Each structure stands twice: as C-alpha cells, then as structure tokens.
Amino acid sequence: MYGEVIRTRVLTPHLMRVVLGGDGLAGFAAPQHADAYVNCFFLPAAARYGVPFEDAAVRELPREQRPYPRRITVRAWDESRRELTLDIAVHGDEGYAGRWAVAARPGDRLQMRGPAGGYRPDPDADSYLFVGDESALPAIAVCAESVPAGRPVQVVAEVHDGHDEIALDCPGELQVTWLHRSGVADPEHLLADVVAAMTLPAGVVSAFVHGEAAATRAVRRVLLADRLVDADDLSCSPYWRSGHDDEQWRAVKGAWVREVAAETFAAPAS
Template identity: 60%
Template sequence: MYGTVVRSAPLIPHLYRVVLGGEGLDDFADPTFADSYVNMFFLSEGAAYAPPFDTEAVRDLPREQRPYPRRISVRSWDQSARELTVDIAVHGEVGYAGRWALHARAGDRVQLRGPAGDFSPPEDAEAYLMVGDESALPAIAACLEAVPAGRSVVALVEVDGPDDELTLDSPGDLQVAYVHRAGRTEPERLLVDALGGLRLPPGRLSAFVHGEASSIRAVRRHLLGRALVDPSMLSCSPYWHRGHTDEEWRSIKKDWVRAMTAEIP
C-alpha cells in the first residue's frame, strides 16, 4: 500500500501536515482507534527503488539500503475523498520522517502499512488527561476529538515556544496548558513539574501519556505513584529518547520500556 502526496504545509514551525491520496490507498481501512497509526517506510538517499515496492524483497538488501519504518499517527481519514492526513514533527534535517515531511511535495509517494492502534478515550472514564510533546500532538489532537461531549479533559503539551502552540478542539470540556522548552534546563522535568501545578478534574481519570521517553517516564511515575490514575486507565508510550538517534532508540526501546514498567507495575 502507498500514498501519493496531495498537499503539504507546516501547521506550526515544528509540525508539518501531509495529505496523502491516490489509488495506492484503495485498500486502506477506516481506522478503529483514536490513536491509530500507520507504518511509513522512508528511503535512504539514492535508494535504487521507489514505492510501491515489495517489502519482503527489500529485507535482503544491506541495512543502509533498506527502508526505515516509522510509526506515524493518523490525524484523520476522509473516507469519501480517500485521503489520509498525517502530521509529522519536524526539527530540520534530523530523522527520516521529519526530513521527508519537510521536503514532501505533491506527487511524491510513500509506502505504508496499517492502520493499527490500541487507544480510544474509554466511555467508562469520567475525565481525561492527555500529556505529550510535538511528537504526540497529532495523536493527542485526534484523541481529544473522540472524548465524549461535555466531559472534562485536560491537555498538557510541551513545545519549543509560543509559535508552536496549536489550537486544539474537543467536544469535551477542554482545558489546554502549554509548556515551553526553549532555554530551559532539565527538559525531562517540564511536563511532570507542570502537571504537579494543575488541578486535575475529579472522577475516574483516563490518561494518555506519550512522547519523549524520560519525560513520559516521570509523568507515569507521578500519576501512578500518587494514585491519580488506575494503571488499567493509563496509556503510556515513549516515542523517542533525547540524545539518541532513531536507530539507537529502537535498539534499546524494549528494555527501556520494561524497566519503566517495572518501577510501578
């Protein structure tokens, strides 16, 4: 399966929206979960093949010639137009996904697989909390739109600065708080320190905590250690790790998540 770029543009300085369409999405299924994602396959410079390609055949190529898969959140899927919208965090030429989004132009193709996912705001929650950074902002935005009407929901988002604040909407009773990273020391403390200063809504709380590994680990420890959320109502996943390349992070992620989970099961 592959998508063809229909249009692309920055939403905010560090988040680019890319809309995919074309016949390569004829078999794309309607996403089931609010946090649905697709695996997109990004090619190294000078690759001798292009989408669509045989994903099994390219596995036999040397590592530097194989595509680099990345999980990218589905921002929206327009069933009638057969258009898939993805928002991708961009920080210059760093990272395969961000670099591709920065240079994406109409007519470009990208191979993908999915969708998949595992979280939607649970109906039996009485209130909701969404926490993350730019990498999680597309998933947070999609989850906010799936909150039942009228229920309390808090979104706490870390971005580089004021220009990166994105307007968020929800049918729920939404409170949004942004924290700015630029010029701050100990960035891994920004979210958890800000969370400690928020008044969380009362009632059975569902929490969606995704983003940079050290930051979300601190938030997880805060929420579970203070019994602010039941473990069964917490969705927590590290997307990336400060100081590590994508490939370095992928090589240690399983062990890192295992250690994080063992702190407070």
C-alpha cells in the first residue's frame, strides 16, 4: 500500500503535515485507535528502486539499500476523499522521516503498512490526561478530539519554545500546559515535575503518555507511584530516546520497554 503526496504544510518549526492520496490507498482501513500509526518505509539515497516495491525483494538487498521503517501517527483519514494526513516530527538533518517530509513534493510516493494502534480514550473515564512532546503531539491532538463532550481533559506538552505550540480542538473541558525546554539544562524531568504537582479530578483517569524515553518513564513513575492513575488506564510508550539515532534506539527499545514494565511501586505512605 502506498500514498502519493497531494500537499504539504509547515505546522511548526518541528512539525510537518503531509497529505497523501491516490489509488495506492484503496485498501486503507479506517483507524480504530486515537494513537493509530502506519509503518512507513523511507528509501535511502542508495536505493535503486521506487515505490511501490516488493517487500521480499528489498529484504535481500544490502542494508544501505533497504528502506528504513518508521511508525508515523495517523492524524486523520478522510475515507470519502481517500486522503491520509500524517503530521511528522522534524529534527533538522536527523531522522529519515523528518527529512523526507520537508523535501516531499506533490506526486512523491510513500509505501506503508497498517494502520495499527493501541489506545483510545476510555469513554467511561471521568477525566483524561495526555502528556508528551512534539513526537506525540499528533496522537495527543487525536486523543483530545476523541473524548466525550464536557469531560475534564488536561494536556501537558513539552516543546522547544512557543513557536512549536499548536491549537488543539476538544469537545471536553480542555486545559493545556505548554512547557518550553529551550534553555533548560536537563529536560528529562520537565514533564514529570509538572504532572507531580497537578491535581487530577477524582475518579478514573484515562492517561496517554508518549514521547522521549526517559521523560515518559519519569512521568510513568509519578503516575503509578503516587497512585494518580491505575496501570490499566495508562498507555505509556517511548517514541524516541535522547542521544540515540533512529537505528540505535530501535536496537535497544525492546529491552528498555521490558525494563520499564518490570518496575513496581510501593503504596504511598498514608
């Protein structure tokens, strides 16, 4: 399955919107999760083939010629127009996905598989908490749009500076806290410190915490150690890790996730 670039738009200095369409999306299934993503395959400069390509054939190629898979959040899917919107984080010259998005022009093709996902705001929850950085903003935006009307929704979002803030639509009672890491020496606990100081509404909190690995781990510890959110109501996953490029992070992500999942917390002192 593949899409052809219809149009692109710069949302912020670190977020690029790419809208795909065309007959290659004929088999695309409507996403069932707020954090739905597609596995996209970005071609390296050494590639001597184009899109569409056969998976089995490219797996036999040398590493430098094989496509690089990356999970990209589905920002929107318009079935009637057969248009797929992807908001892609951009980090200068780092990352295949961001570089491709910046250079994308109408007619360019992107091959993918999916969609898949795992989280949707629980419609029976009493309130919602969505936490993350630029890499999680597309999913947070979908989450905010997916809550029942009138429910309390708190978003805590870390971005470089004010130029990276985006508008969020929400049928709930939305409160957004923007955190700027520009000039912060150690931003690892920036999100966690704010979450720890928050007062969450009573009842069941459906929480979504995604973004940089160490930062999401720190938030997870606060939420579970302080019994602010039940583990069954928490979706927490690292999209990337500071100090690691895409390939380095892919190599160690599984072990990291297992280590975090194994953490246990004693009940807070009464």
